[in-house]
Structure formats: C-alpha cells, structure tokens
Amino acid sequence: MTRFVSGVTGLIGGIALVVAGSAIDLHAQRGAGAGAGRPATAGVNHGGEQHGRPATPGAQGQAHRPDTTGSATEHGKTTQSTATTGTAGQSRVSQQIAHNTNLASRLQSLFPTGTDLQKESAGFRNLGQFVAAAHVSHNLDIPWTDLKTKMTGDRPESLGKAISELKPAADAKTEAAKAAQEASDDMKNSTPPATSATTTTSTKQ
Numbered sequence: 545m546t547r548f549v550s551g552v553t554g555l556i557g558g559i560a561l562v563v564a565g566s567a568i569d570l571h572a573q574r575g576a577g578a579g580a581g582r583p584a585t586a587g588v589n590h591g592g593e594q595h596g597r598p599a600t601p602g603a604q605g606q607a608h609r610p611d612t613t614g615s616a617t618e619h620g621k622t623t624q625s626t627a628t629t630g631t632a633g634q635s636r637v638s639q640q641i642a643h644n645t646n647l648a649s650r651l652q653s654l655f656p657t658g659t660d661l662q663k664e665s666a667g668f669r670n671l672g673q674f675v676a677a678a679h680v681s682h683n684l685d686i687p688w689t690d691l692k693t694k695m696t697g698d699r700p701e702s703l704g705k706a707i708s709e710l711k712p713a714a715d716a717k718t719e720a721a722k723a724a725q726e727a728s729d730d731m732k733n734s735t736p737p738a739t740s741a742t743t744t745t746s747t748k749q
Contacts, residue, residue: 637671638662646734651675654682664688667696675727676703680719684711 641648641661651661655678668674677695680703681688694706701709703723708716 637665637668637674640671641665644734647675647730650730650734651678654678655688664692667692671731672724672727673703675730676720676723677706679723679726680707683723684714684719686710 641651648661652659655661655664665671665674668677673695677691678688680686681691684707686707690710691706694701694709695703702720704716704720707714707719711719
C-alpha cells in the first residue's frame with residue numbers, strides 16, 4: 545500500500561514538472577517570435593525616411609526653376625526705355641535748333657536756301673553729331689541725303705565710316721575730327737548768354 549501511494553505521488557510530481565517546463569518553453573517561444581517580427585532598426589529607418597524626404601512637397605523641383613516672368617518684364621521695360629530715350633534725344637535736337645536762332649543761322653549757310661533744319665536733324669543722336677555731319681557734307685561736297693542715310697539708317701554708321709565709304713579719297717579720321725571741332729565752335733559761339741535774374745532785397749528798419 546505504501547509503495548502504491550509513493551508511486552502515485554511520484555507520478556503526480558513528474559506530471560507537474562512536465563507541465564511547468566512546457567509553460568516556460570511556450571512563454572520563451574512567444575517572446576522570441578515577437579522580437580523577430582519587429583525590425584531591430586525601426587527607429588533608424590523611420591529617421592532615415594524623414595531625413596531623405598523634403599520638408600515641403602515640390603520644394604526641390606521649384607528650387608531650380610527660373611523665374612522667367614520677372615525677366616521678361618524687366619526686358620520689356622528696358623527695351624521700351626531705350627526706344628523712348630532715342631526718340632526723346634532726336635526731339636531735343638530739333639528743339640535746340642528751333643530755340644537757338646544764332647546756331648540755326650550758322651547751319652543755314654551749310655545747306656541750300658530754304659532747307660528745313662529741324663526736319664533734316666531728325667534721326668541724329670545729338671546736336672553735335674548733326675552739326676558735324678553738316679560740316680562734312682559741306683567741306684567734302686558729299687550729298688547730304690547720302691551722308692544722313694549712312695548715319696541714321698537701319699544700321700547707323702559713325703561719321704568717320706560714312707566718310708570713308710562716300711569719299712574714299714578723303715582722310716576720314718582727319719575730316720571727322722575737323723568737323724567735330726567746327727561743330728563744337730559753332731555751338732559754343734552761338735549759345736545765348738545766360739540772363740541773370742536781379743533779386744531785390746528789402747531791409748527791414
């Protein structure tokens with residue numbers, strides 16, 4: 545009887561040990577399985593994705609895109625300004641001739657009688673260029689229409705180049721310099737004297 549009881553007790557103890565061991569082994573397997581299913585460097589990968597991703601969508605593509613709107617606007621303004629400046633310069637030449645009767649009288653002697661000097665000055669950049677050209681035409685007997693076309697046409701030429709093409713036998717450089725000096729003298733000697741305004745100062749007693 546005693547042996548039977550001891551055998552039953554030993555059997556129960558063995559079963560308990562087996563059950564306990566199975567429970568421990570199962571718990572260990574669950575823990576290992578959970579660890580294997582989770583990436584070890586999940587935080588690093590997440591950080592890498594944030595580092596490689598631009599802060600604002602489309603910023604990288606827009607950073608290298610040229611702003612052509614402003615350039616086109618500025619270019620249009622520049623072109624318009626240049627054209628306006630050229631027109632204003634030509635208008636000033638005719639106005640200067642109209643207001644300076646002394647210079648107009650000097651220039652009239654270089655052209656046929658009745659020539660409209662304001663009309664003939666159209667197209668020249670400034671008064672000095674027009675006066676110098678008038679002297680060249682008179683000095684070298686170059687037809688005025690031909691000389692003016694060379695200097696104010698679609699492809700304007702300098703006075704020296706126009707002389708070399710229309711009067712190859714002449715020393716273009718010397719003649720251009722001579723005419724420039726004559727033009728300078730004409731404008732200097734025909735400039736009306738500046739009128740000084742008289743200011744009356746009253747003194748309080």
